Amino acid sequence: MSNLEKRSSLPHVVIVGGGFAGLYAAKELGNAPVKVTLIDKRNFHLFQPLLYQVATGSLSPAEICSPLRLIVGRNKNTHVVLDEVVDINPEQKQVIMREGVVNYDYLVIGTGVSHHYFGNDHWEQDAPGLKSIENALDIRRRIFLAFEEAEKLSSPQEKQEWLTFAIVGGGPTGVELAGAIAEIAHKSIKKDFKEIDTTKARIVLIEGMNRVLPPYPEDLSAKAQASLEELGVEVLTNRMVTNIDKNTLNIRHGEQEETIKARTILWAAGVKASGLSEIIADRTSAETDRAGRIMVEPDLSIKNHPNIFVVGDLAHFAHQDNKPLPGIAPVAMEEGRYVAGLIVAKEKGRQIESFSYVDKGSLAVIGNNHAVANLGFVKLSGISAWLVWVFAHIYYLIEFDNKLLVMLQWGWNYFTRGRGARLITGEISEKNLVSQSFNHGNSVSNSEKELIKS
Amino acid sequence: MSNLEKRSSLPHVVIVGGGFAGLYAAKELGNAPVKVTLIDKRNFHLFQPLLYQVATGSLSPAEICSPLRLIVGRNKNTHVVLDEVVDINPEQKQVIMREGVVNYDYLVIGTGVSHHYFGNDHWEQDAPGLKSIENALDIRRRIFLAFEEAEKLSSPQEKQEWLTFAIVGGGPTGVELAGAIAEIAHKSIKKDFKEIDTTKARIVLIEGMNRVLPPYPEDLSAKAQASLEELGVEVLTNRMVTNIDKNTLNIRHGEQEETIKARTILWAAGVKASGLSEIIADRTSAETDRAGRIMVEPDLSIKNHPNIFVVGDLAHFAHQDNKPLPGIAPVAMEEGRYVAGLIVAKEKGRQIESFSYVDKGSLAVIGNNHAVANLGFVKLSGISAWLVWVFAHIYYLIEFDNKLLVMLQWGWNYFTRGRGARLITGEISEKNLVSQSFNHGNSVSNSEKELIKS
Numbered sequence: 001m002s003n004l005e006k007r008s009s010l011p012h013v014v015i016v017g018g019g020f021a022g023l024y025a026a027k028e029l030g031n032a033p034v035k036v037t038l039i040d041k042r043n044f045h046l047f048q049p050l051l052y053q054v055a056t057g058s059l060s061p062a063e064i065c066s067p068l069r070l071i072v073g074r075n076k077n078t079h080v081v082l083d084e085v086v087d088i089n090p091e092q093k094q095v096i097m098r099e100g101v102v103n104y105d106y107l108v109i110g111t112g113v114s115h116h117y118f119g120n121d122h123w124e125q126d127a128p129g130l131k132s133i134e135n136a137l138d139i140r141r142r143i144f145l146a147f148e149e150a151e152k153l154s155s156p157q158e159k160q161e162w163l164t165f166a167i168v169g170g171g172p173t174g175v176e177l178a179g180a181i182a183e184i185a186h187k188s189i190k191k192d193f194k195e196i197d198t199t200k201a202r203i204v205l206i207e208g209m210n211r212v213l214p215p216y217p218e219d220l221s222a223k224a225q226a227s228l229e230e231l232g233v234e235v236l237t238n239r240m241v242t243n244i245d246k247n248t249l250n251i252r253h254g255e256q257e258e259t260i261k262a263r264t265i266l267w268a269a270g271v272k273a274s275g276l277s278e279i280i281a282d283r284t285s286a287e288t289d290r291a292g293r294i295m296v297e298p299d300l301s302i303k304n305h306p307n308i309f310v311v312g313d314l315a316h317f318a319h320q321d322n323k324p325l326p327g328i329a330p331v332a333m334e335e336g337r338y339v340a341g342l343i344v345a346k347e348k349g350r351q352i353e354s355f356s357y358v359d360k361g362s363l364a365v366i367g368n369n370h371a372v373a374n375l376g377f378v379k380l381s382g383i384s385a386w387l388v389w390v391f392a393h394i395y396y397l398i399e400f401d402n403k404l405l406v407m408l409q410w411g412w413n414y415f416t417r418g419r420g421a422r423l424i425t426g427e428i429s430e431k432n433l434v435s436q437s438f439n440h441g442n443s444v445s446n447s448e449k450e451l452i453k454s
Numbered sequence: 455m456s457n458l459e460k461r462s463s464l465p466h467v468v469i470v471g472g473g474f475a476g477l478y479a480a481k482e483l484g485n486a487p488v489k490v491t492l493i494d495k496r497n498f499h500l501f502q503p504l505l506y507q508v509a510t511g512s513l514s515p516a517e518i519c520s521p522l523r524l525i526v527g528r529n530k531n532t533h534v535v536l537d538e539v540v541d542i543n544p545e546q547k548q549v550i551m552r553e554g555v556v557n558y559d560y561l562v563i564g565t566g567v568s569h570h571y572f573g574n575d576h577w578e579q580d581a582p583g584l585k586s587i588e589n590a591l592d593i594r595r596r597i598f599l600a601f602e603e604a605e606k607l608s609s610p611q612e613k614q615e616w617l618t619f620a621i622v623g624g625g626p627t628g629v630e631l632a633g634a635i636a637e638i639a640h641k642s643i644k645k646d647f648k649e650i651d652t653t654k655a656r657i658v659l660i661e662g663m664n665r666v667l668p669p670y671p672e673d674l675s676a677k678a679q680a681s682l683e684e685l686g687v688e689v690l691t692n693r694m695v696t697n698i699d700k701n702t703l704n705i706r707h708g709e710q711e712e713t714i715k716a717r718t719i720l721w722a723a724g725v726k727a728s729g730l731s732e733i734i735a736d737r738t739s740a741e742t743d744r745a746g747r748i749m750v751e752p753d754l755s756i757k758n759h760p761n762i763f764v765v766g767d768l769a770h771f772a773h774q775d776n777k778p779l780p781g782i783a784p785v786a787m788e789e790g791r792y793v794a795g796l797i798v799a800k801e802k803g804r805q806i807e808s809f810s811y812v813d814k815g816s817l818a819v820i821g822n823n824h825a826v827a828n829l830g831f832v833k834l835s836g837i838s839a840w841l842v843w844v845f846a847h848i849y850y851l852i853e854f855d856n857k858l859l860v861m862l863q864w865g866w867n868y869f870t871r872g873r874g875a876r877l878i879t880g881e882i883s884e885k886n887l888v889s890q891s892f893n894h895g896n897s898v899s900n901s902e903k904e905l906i907k908s
Binding site: 044065069073079083134137144145151152 | 497877878
């Protein structure tokens with residue numbers, strides 16, 4: 001009798017996506033009288049709040065990724081499957097993967113969000129976003145190659161283009177990227193080059209609203225902007241991006257058109273639901289919001305589908321304060337835990353209350369020792385907020401296996417200003433370095449692009 | 455006056471390649487009255503002796519790579535240039551790069567070696583070798599995806615194919631890879647899967663000679679084989695590979711033909727000179743050996759070109775014991791240092807003795823706490839050899855910036871059996887996971903392959 005058959009008399013919970021929401025649901029169900037199958041197309045959980053540190057060369061991928069088999073795969077009732085879900089069939093209670101089909105009693109979907117270019121998907125090749133480890137390594141390559149190119153070129157104008165970094169979007173990710181790049185250019189590597197002065201690098205943060213970190217209280221936004229400017233970041237608010245190409249960013253400021261020449265453009269301006277969202281909406285008649293997120297019931301289920309739950313960034317939960325919950329890790333964790341508890345209660349024939357999120361606050365980090373924190377009862381900025389940020393992240397990393405090393409790496413980086421992970425990886429082949437590294441997406445078809453990504 | 459002009463009255467040493475040979479030449483010249491330009495197509499030095507630990511998920515790339523700018527780029531007389539050398543012109547004393555030309559007074563070339571498939575280059579896609587960080591990440595992906603595939607498939611025969619790992623070549627790299635994969639399958643991950651028993655994985659090491667580690671004394675070869683077998687590696691000697699495809703390895707054993715069904719085949723059987731070798735030979739009329747390495751004079755220069763030196767694995771130095779020096783890091787370091795000293799002496803009008811290598815011994819590691827060491831005056835095996843190996847590597851890493859973290863990572867891995875870096879990276883896209891990960895090279899043209907590698 002195989003393990004699968006042994007488990008077969010128990011209700012089967014299928015969880016799609018090993019992000020914070022799915023993973024916390026799986027962890028919570030690890031000892032429950034159910035069988036659990038966790039499906040993800042990657043073999044690891046990504047600690048996304050620290051992804052910008054990989055993109056800026058402070059941490060290595062392995063320091064913020066933990067294999068799913070290590071976190072939940074050793075639970076006796078849990079199967080981890082490396083595959084991609086392509087469809088669901090609520091009538092048959094089936095999940096269809098590329099390489100198989102699985103039946104469920106309860107389905108929990110947490111496949112998250114990806115970048116949103118608001119109808120300009122072709123901007124992605126010149127202005128990548130930061131969602132995956134591969135995105136982070138690509139951005140790291142772009143940032144550090146830019147200094148190398150500036151060092152080699154003789155035209156002052158070209159040098160300056162390579163030394164200009166534009167970040168679109170003044171939310172936490174944009175603020176964190178801009179702060180980290182400014183630290184690198186203006187401090188960490190200022191002694192490493194002979195033909196350029198990296199302290200003259202221009203780092204521009206562009207935000208459409210009238211202040212950075214728009215969801216934060218106004219005084220924290222102002223403090224964040226002041227900290228960014230102290231690090232040498234130009235903060236441009238009330239700006240809309242109208243076009244992006246390889247080295248040019250067109251922006252509109254009221255009636256004015258502005259142009260920024262920058263060879264490194266990063267996108268942190270919007271998110272949209274993952275590809276599975278449309279299929280879910282079609283198969284369940286669920287409503288979606290403008291970003292494609294699934295509107296969920298007060299118990300996080302899909303309307304008329306009480307056994308299908310949507311959790312994490314993919315869920316639009318509008319039953320609290322009349323606005324959707326933010327797409328942040330603490331919300332996802334809470335939602336994952338709630339659904340796990342609800343499933344166990346249902347199996348026991350019990351009812352539990354609707355989901356409600358207890359706001360633990362928001363944090364955004366700016367450079368090596370500044371942050372802003374809105375903890376509800378108190379607002380912090382500067383080094384005190386940074387310490388809260390450090391300990392909050394270590395606390396959550398405790399639940400995985402990497403905390404000790406990340407803490408050491410942080411300490412190490414703090415004193416050495418991040419010497420470690422500044423690697424430009426990805427083969428450098430026969431072609432021109434610059435065009436090969438930055439333009440390879442221009443002239444290839446979509447099917448070839450898929451190959452490139454592999 | 456730019457930095458370049460300030461340096462211009464001094465003799466110019468151009469070093470091509472930032473491996474052990476080139477890097478040690480550059481380090482040695484850091485305070486000498488010369489100007490130095492170090493050209494590499496990567497921005498980091500790779501500590502190659504530990505590369506197999508990245509391929510087997512124990513270390514992260516950043517732990518064995520150090521940015522060249524950090525090691526030598528801060529020396530006042532040293533320029534680091536990220537570019538690829540495509541030609542040399544000894545008459546004009548010029549080095550031609552993709553993006554520029556540089557004049558030299560002394561030229562030091564250490565561009566190393568790559569894999570040698572003995573006329574069967576098409577085997578590479580199914581049996582990759584281990585030379586670059588990208589190779590290591592590719593191999594890591596293959597190894598860990600193989601277990602995932604075996605877990606998913608239902609046919610016992612297919613499961614067994616995915617659970618069979620064949621390593622071609624019984625030199626140090628092959629021995630190290632086989633030992634590490636056996637540790638992973640038979641120990642580290644044995645609790646992680648539900649549908650397969652990873653302790654039944656078959657790890658086969660194939661060697662053409664009559665024993666593993668052929669250059670070592672016979673009794674050490676025997677001890678290495680015994681240690682490998684204890685870890686569960688099948689050691690097949692006197693075997694010649696006759697064909698390789700996706701899941702089949704054909705080998706000849708005397709008159710017998712044998713077939714091994716394996717989905718993961720790794721190549722550690724031979725090396726050939728880097729692509730620059732042919733150009734050097736053509737431009738300088740240098741002789742080369744069968745592997746394309748440049749025959750050098752007793753002072754490591756090229757015959758009739760007293761100002762051009764070849765160092766490291768690319769050099770064939772046959773003036774000691776009538777056999778070429780082995781392609782190992784200690785030889786490369788010594789050669790780099792020697793040439794640096796020779797250049798300084800020449801500038802002072804002095805002569806120095808011919809190069810001679812003082813053999814410090816050879817080491818090969820087998821699994822988590824075994825090794826064999828031939829230190830000349832003493833032969834070691836088992837844990838004592840492993841300790842020598844650990845301290846020798848830490849000693850050499852001391853010269854860069856990573857030693858502390860690598861030591862901590864090793865300690866960590868030793869007690870946790872390497873939980874950290876077992877990540878399958880590289881985007882998993884729309885296509886079938888298996889074919890996408892393993893076969894994408896089959897149906898694409900060469901120009902597309904270049905794109906894939908980027």
